[in-house]
């Protein structure tokens with residue numbers, strides 16, 4: 001059975017329109033404040049999102065993610081650049097005329113309205129006929145598994161249920177574009193995980209809806225997004241599929257931000273195919289050299305990126321291992337994270353995640369085995385050690 005939310009009338013068309021990105025930011029700059037006190041919260045930001053894509057805007061606090069989303073929704077005005085929806089320039093359009101669904105962290109439900117009236121709010125504002133409102137509200141509540149709660153007030157719902165209602169309210173207007181600004185940030189860890197699964201289900205049920213998902217949580221970005229846009233200091237630094245950014249990080253920032261990484265400064269030696277010999281001090285390692293391999297000319301300084309879970313902590317002198325001193329140990333439930341000073345890699349502490357609860361006293365000597373190949377090469381934007 002077709003889902004009514006996936007086939008809004010506005011999208012049904014017999015003629016093929018020229019393919020325009022669903023969302024386009026063209027060199028958008030947003031500044032807050034005036035004169036000397038002004039800060040660029042978004043700087044020369046360019047991004048194209050195809051129809052039906054889910055893009056995560058991922059970055060640390062203050063990197064400009066929410067500002068990008070607000071510029072698209074019309075809540076802030078760019079000082080330069082244009083914002084387009086399906087090719088239409090909406091930069092000067094008020095928010096209500098953009099036809100975008102927005103979900104924010106704080107739910108923002110009307111406390112005195114029952115769930116069904118909260119969900120109907122945007123439809124009434126758009127003067128949709130009453131019979132259609134009833135149908136759309138019940139479709140939207142069904143999408144988020146909240147049909148049984150239509151008569152409740154927001155205060156009679158849990159945080160997760162309130163956020164589902166907020167999502168239903170955004171979906172009820174059948175938007176082409178849905179913006180989600182840290183929608184799970186107010187929920188506890190267990191609930192966040194189950195909501196990620198619900199959002200995956202929703203994303204799959206709405207293949208024509210373009211979603212822009214703002215988060216600082218890399219696991220949410222990896223789970224939900226077809227592509228991840230990494231932001232730092234008001235700018236886009238990297239964009240790619242979750243798999244690309246994870247397994248072949250284009251920059252040390254992205255390598256570190258997506259899940260933690262040991263970044264070892266190295267010098268590239270001989271490259272053969274996608275394998276490179278690299279030297280770190282007097283030690284040689286084999287790294288994988290992602291395409292385009294012309295970046296890895298002999299003598300180039302680079303980072304060798306090794307994920308903590310790829311490191312093996314062994315006994316001292318175990319075959320193929322380097323000697324190391326334990327400088328820290330934190331049990332994290334499923335894993336124990338060790339911080340290690342490896343002999344011959346001065347000024348560099350490496351992190352290793354070991355399954356289960358493992359004890360090695362601080363200052364004890366252990367062996368550490370690197371994966372094979374040892375890691376993936378990452379371009380060094382600045383000086384490496």
Ligand SMILES: Nc1ncnc2c1ncn2[C@@H]1O[C@H](COP(=O)(O)OP(=O)(O)OP(=O)(O)O)[C@@H](O)[C@H]1O
Pocket residue numbers: 032033039040041059060061062063064065066067068216
């Ligand atoms: N209304 C405002 N007035 C002045 N400065 C602002 C305003 N809103 C945001 N900023 C500043 O703009 C920068 C970007 O903020 P933004 O909220 O876009 O970041 P963010 O990446 O979404 O951060 P977070 O993850 O903490 O929400 C920050 O330095 C912030 O302090």
